[in-house]
Amino acid sequence: MASMSVKHAIAAAKKLRSLQERFNPGGSDIYPALMGDEAITALIPSGNPLSVHILMFTRALREQGTDEQYEKFGRRADNNEIIGTFAQTELGHGTYLRGLEARADYDRGTEEFVLNTPKLSSYKWWPGGLGQTCNYCIFVAQLYIDNEAKGMAMFVVQIRDEETHMPLPGVHVGEIGKKMGLNGVNNGFLGLKDYRVPRLNMLMRHQQVLPDGRFVKSPVSQVSYFPMVFVRCMVARQNSNYLAQAATIATRYSVIRRQSPIEEGQPEPKILEHLTQQMKVIPEIVTAVVYRLAAANLQNMYNETAEAVYRKDFSRLPELHALACILKVATSYDSTYGIERLRQACGGHGYLTAGNLGNIFAMAAPACTYEGENSVLYLQVGKILMKNWSQVLAGRELMPSMAYISECSKMTSFPQWTGSWECLLKAIQYACVGSIRLAFQSYNARVQSAQSQTAAVNYSGLELTKAAELHGRSYVAGNFYQQIVNSPNKHQRSPQFQKVLENMLELHLIQIFFRHLGDILRFIRITEDEISALQRRLEEVLKELRPDAVAITDAFDFNDKILSSALGCYDGNVYERLFEAALKHPLNRKSVPDFFEAHLKPFMKENADNAKKSKL
Numbered sequence: 001m002a003s004m005s006v007k008h009a010i011a012a013a014k015k016l017r018s019l020q021e022r023f024n025p026g027g028s029d030i031y032p033a034l035m036g037d038e039a040i041t042a043l044i045p046s047g048n049p050l051s052v053h054i055l056m057f058t059r060a061l062r063e064q065g066t067d068e069q070y071e072k073f074g075r076r077a078d079n080n081e082i083i084g085t086f087a088q089t090e091l092g093h094g095t096y097l098r099g100l101e102a103r104a105d106y107d108r109g110t111e112e113f114v115l116n117t118p119k120l121s122s123y124k125w126w127p128g129g130l131g132q133t134c135n136y137c138i139f140v141a142q143l144y145i146d147n148e149a150k151g152m153a154m155f156v157v158q159i160r161d162e163e164t165h166m167p168l169p170g171v172h173v174g175e176i177g178k179k180m181g182l183n184g185v186n187n188g189f190l191g192l193k194d195y196r197v198p199r200l201n202m203l204m205r206h207q208q209v210l211p212d213g214r215f216v217k218s219p220v221s222q223v224s225y226f227p228m229v230f231v232r233c234m235v236a237r238q239n240s241n242y243l244a245q246a247a248t249i250a251t252r253y254s255v256i257r258r259q260s261p262i263e264e265g266q267p268e269p270k271i272l273e274h275l276t277q278q279m280k281v282i283p284e285i286v287t288a289v290v291y292r293l294a295a296a297n298l299q300n301m302y303n304e305t306a307e308a309v310y311r312k313d314f315s316r317l318p319e320l321h322a323l324a325c326i327l328k329v330a331t332s333y334d335s336t337y338g339i340e341r342l343r344q345a346c347g348g349h350g351y352l353t354a355g356n357l358g359n360i361f362a363m364a365a366p367a368c369t370y371e372g373e374n375s376v377l378y379l380q381v382g383k384i385l386m387k388n389w390s391q392v393l394a395g396r397e398l399m400p401s402m403a404y405i406s407e408c409s410k411m412t413s414f415p416q417w418t419g420s421w422e423c424l425l426k427a428i429q430y431a432c433v434g435s436i437r438l439a440f441q442s443y444n445a446r447v448q449s450a451q452s453q454t455a456a457v458n459y460s461g462l463e464l465t466k467a468a469e470l471h472g473r474s475y476v477a478g479n480f481y482q483q484i485v486n487s488p489n490k491h492q493r494s495p496q497f498q499k500v501l502e503n504m505l506e507l508h509l510i511q512i513f514f515r516h517l518g519d520i521l522r523f524i525r526i527t528e529d530e531i532s533a534l535q536r537r538l539e540e541v542l543k544e545l546r547p548d549a550v551a552i553t554d555a556f557d558f559n560d561k562i563l564s565s566a567l568g569c570y571d572g573n574v575y576e577r578l579f580e581a582a583l584k585h586p587l588n589r590k591s592v593p594d595f596f597e598a599h600l601k602p603f604m605k606e607n608a609d610n611a612k613k614s615k616l
């Protein structure tokens, strides 16, 4: 499987290169690379073994290396002359970066670093492509000078001979084993023993070790985390894509499959006529659109921040970090759970490999773990919200994506309930700020009672997580509201199109309202009549969006090859394709399977003989 994936990935990368040269000659614009990686990834159901090379190895060389180091390594990596990965996670550590055990000791006598993974738990474990594909990696290690720890640093390390692909001396490298998906990616392990690299193999754009061993600290140590921020932005984009693919498949199947009359004596309707089926499928279509728009915003913020960081302006890093964390978590959680809901909406056929929903789930689900495990990133955002709440209490301005927190903090009570979009959006934001305030009270009380900040974060973890989750909802819903209601290009939309978008906004806001009704009722008084009115509106907007469901998913414009699903093909010939796929199963090559003579027949005969004996 791995070699097939590599073959497909290389073919697709070549195609991508020719497209880039045609449409973006010599450009360094990240989108073609991303689109290419998305395209490559989508065309390789078992995952793209070059993903981490494209997304992290080349980017780390460009953003963390000096211009000279880019010339030496980065250009060759961008041209796919060398293939690398990003080797940070270890067998024993993934989240707690300051606990990473791999070490780099500077030898000023030879102006080299001596790299070691001192224990089994120090082995790098998980990096994509590391097992068999890559001949280089970015090796993340704790830097030591005269045995004094200086923090994390990144090193360009060649792990295999460029001609023979043999592992180099001092390198122990291989595949970590079968996973629940992405089995074409050959995630690998890497042990290094007294492996020497020249001083100039340490990426030194932001921090340096001089020939005499003097250490020049980075002005902002967190800039070394920047490669992860980029992938978190990519996850937001990629996982909204996975959800859109699954929503396309389930929608198309739901207008082909007929089952269970709604009126006695009437013909069986398309299953999408059932209100409960609409509630399973249509909100997922809208969620995919909502996150695509949020991910595009995040991408723009990444580009602006990356250019600023390149100019040594680190001012926007904290806001990008906070947004990248919360959107990576929100998109990966909602896409993973949404894809499973869509699979279940397709009944038994949803469970067939030919439907491809299982594989889309297996591609989307690990995003809840890699690039920062979601519950850890929720806590990270919770900490940032605590810091920002202190700013609010001190009367200071907040970063733009958190400005609503300041506004809501000035409200002594929630205004008269109207049920309008603005009211629903403000309710989610108001509940978020109420949760932040409660979390802060708990956290602050703990710090005041002499708990360390780390311990206070841990023991306030449930409330911090809730506040972070609601912050994500507030940002995403607010972004969608602005795009639909206040977009500068709104006048270019036809009235019909604007109406569809407004129905999608109505559905998203009401769906989020009901999902967090408990959180909202904690801070806002809403009557049963007001809630029942929203229930009616939910049923009504599902009915209004039903006729547009297929058109919206067709607009995602996934080629049948990308969907790779007998349930979701554009022509709707589901049963023919299911049957065609079934007949291709190896077990159908013979009428009588080999196991009949070898196992089944003797088994049944033995039982029959025993039955006869017991009668005698």
Ligand SMILES: CC/C=C/C/C=C\C/C=C\C/C=C\C=C\C(=O)SCCNC(=O)CCNC(=O)[C@H](O)C(C)(C)COP(=O)(O)OP(=O)(O)OC[C@H]1O[C@@H](n2cnc3c(N)ncnc32)[C@H](O)[C@@H]1OP(=O)(O)O
Residues within 6 Å of the ligand: 034, 035, 037, 038, 041, 051, 052, 055, 086, 088, 089, 094, 095, 096, 097, 098, 128, 222, 223, 225, 226, 228, 229, 231, 234, 235, 238, 317, 318, 321, 369, 370, 371, 372, 373, 376, 377, 380, 384, 387
């Ligand atoms: C187009 C195709 C699409 C792609 C699809 C997507 C993916 C590709 C396919 C497969 C996956 C591929 C690769 C996967 C790669 C990996 O998984 S790489 C390894 C990822 N590992 C992690 O993410 C580790 C998670 N842990 C952390 O990030 C950190 O430990 C932490 C949890 C954030 C804690 O940070 P720290 O240990 O430093 O302690 P804190 O006290 O919390 O933070 C100190 C201050 O630093 C600030 N901070 C932290 N992180 C960042 C950051 N990234 N950027 C900026 N600032 C940061 C933090 O806010 C604190 O600030 P302060 O309070 O002001 O001091």
Ligand SMILES: Cc1cc2nc3c(=O)[nH]c(=O)nc-3n(C[C@H](O)[C@H](O)[C@H](O)COP(=O)(O)OP(=O)(O)OC[C@H]3O[C@@H](n4cnc5c(N)ncnc54)[C@H](O)[C@@H]3O)c2cc1C
Residues within 6 Å of the ligand: 052, 085, 086, 087, 088, 089, 092, 093, 094, 095, 096, 125, 126, 127, 128, 182, 187, 366, 369, 370, 371, 372, 373, 375, 376, 379
């Ligand atoms: C498909 C895939 C691809 C990957 N690709 C790469 C790659 O290319 N390069 C790379 O370096 N890594 C890669 N990784 C590794 C990934 O980054 C780590 O798995 C991730 O960072 C989580 O670390 P961990 O697995 O060690 O879990 P741990 O850090 O051990 O966490 C385990 C669990 O403990 C809990 N936990 C941990 N810390 C805290 C905390 N502070 N507070 C509360 N609970 C906590 C959480 O529930 C967490 O799920 C990949 C992983 C996967 C699944």
